[in-house]
Structure formats: C-alpha cells, structure tokens
Amino acid sequence: MATTNIWQQFKSLLPEGARTIITITANNGNGTSIGTLRDGTVVVVKGETVGVGEKAFVQGGEVKGAAPELAQYEVEV
Template identity: 70%
Template structure:
C-alpha cells in the first residue's frame, strides 16, 4: 500500500547511510584498512581493495570504491 504522507515519501528518497571520502593510510592485511578522514581522524574500515595513499568512498564502515583526487577548497562565510 502506497503512503500518502508527503514526509514519508520524501524520507524514502534520501539515502539511509552517509558516504564519506577518506584517504587510505594502510591496508592491515586482515581484511581491514586504516582510513584518514578530511578532519584528520583515523578510522578502521572493512576492505583492502584500495591501496595506501589513494582516496576512497566509505559507506557504512566499508570501502565502496575509488574516489577521484580533486582539489579541496574551504570558504568562510
């Protein structure tokens, strides 16, 4: 049965989890890798498909693929 609640329809369009871009610092050899986020924090993620030094998409604590190395700009408003 389709819902007529507009809010529920809108929420259905949004992804359930977030995707972040991180630099892979090291592959641990046990199916996990160390990833450095843009704010400098280091997390452990599942997967070793990306080599150290490359950018990766991380979703739900798992490497999803290679991210492009693009310039990053910071703008103060």
C-alpha cells in the first residue's frame, strides 16, 4: 500500500546515512580497512576494495567505492 504522507514519500527519495570521504591508511586483511577523515579522526570501516593511500566513499560504516582525488579549498565567510 502506497503512503499518502508527503514527508515519508520525500524521505524515501533520500539515501540512508551520510556519505563521507576518507583516506585509506591500511587494509587489515579481515574485510576491514582503517581510514582517516579530513579532521584527522581515525575510523575502521568494512571493506577492502580501495587501496592504501587512496580516497574512498564511506556510507553506514562501509566502503562504497573509490573517490576521485580533487582539489580542496577552504573559504572564510
């Protein structure tokens, strides 16, 4: 049965969980990897599909794929 709640319909269009980019620092050999966020926080995530030193998309604690190496800028407003 389809819902008539507009908010629920809108939420169903959005992906679950936030997607972040990390730099892979180690593949553990047990299906997990260690990565570093931009702020220096170290995290352990599921998946070893991205090589060490490369950037990866992470969603829900799992590597979703390789991320492109793009320039990063900071701007103060």
